[in-house]
Amino acid sequence: MAEDLKTKLENYRTAPFDARFPNQNQTRNCWSNYLDFHRCQKVLSAKGADTAPCEWYGRVYKSLCPTSWIQKWDEQREEGIFPGKI
Template sequence: MPTKIQDFMKTTPSHPAFSKAQNQAPHCWQRYNEYVMCLRTTEGDEDKCKHMKQLAFSICPDDWTEKWEEERPAGLFAGIQWPIVDRPFLAHKKGGH
């Protein structure tokens, strides 16, 4: 049983780019986008991205991740997009009118 609790209690390891910063918001943003990129490259396989999700959700405030989880399906998330949503206003960039 201690192993399961220890696995659950793990947090995000330090990242060289953010190691001296007291403000961990950029680290949170990076980890969350790495998680979304994992989803994108694995076509949404949550199981394969479980570790990346744990890293992001352990360093980011809950209200941020909740907001981003709501924004992503609506196509409003400012970071990496998954799922890729249809955005008619970008049709001209894809060869549309």
């Protein structure tokens, strides 16, 4: 399974279709993957496990989200005022 994940990450081009977000507006998809990435990082880091599986979410949100949003959300997380539940 680890090899399958590595193969998927190596062949990654852009965010795949997600049936939870069937419309053209991908704002919620961006937001969900941003949260999932940071939740995954937090949980696996707390367990002392490898955080490589989280990279999938990272690549997806980075391809969907505008850079300005990502920068704003990162700043909000650092300041402790981020509105999402991570």
